Amino acid sequence: MKEEQYYTPDISEFHVGFEFEAEITPGNWVKTKIDDWYQGLEGQYRVKKLDREDIEELGWVWSDRNRSFLFKPFEMPDGTMDSQYEARDFNDNITIRHCGGPVFYAGTCKNKTQLRTIMEWVGIKP
Secondary structure (H helix, E strand, O other): OOOOOOOOHHHOOOOOOOOOEEEOOOHHHEHHHHHOOOOOOOOOOEEOOHHHHHHHHOEEEEOOOOOOOEEEEOOOOOOEEOOOOOEEEEOOEEEEOOOOEEEEEEOOOOHHHHOOOOOHHOOOOO
């Protein structure tokens, strides 16, 4: 399995619902999420880059046939899988479109929190 990759978040990324890790003591990282009451932590911060596990946790399923992620897929009468939404992940960018239709979002998506926000923007409920 590929080792998780992290990046240092910019202050503009911090908001209610943001998920990140804080280094409490050297080498001891703790997962945390900003809720409606947040006091802040001192020290170093990092965010796990968006990966397959994060995408799947939000309801997407990888389709080898489509070479993309499908949101809550269903089986067609011929045995193939289909979905109302399709997503393709290319490094720090993602494209979400209606299967066989228009693109709803094409742009940067560095982490799970951003993907959740984008899904809300386009009307997809995890």
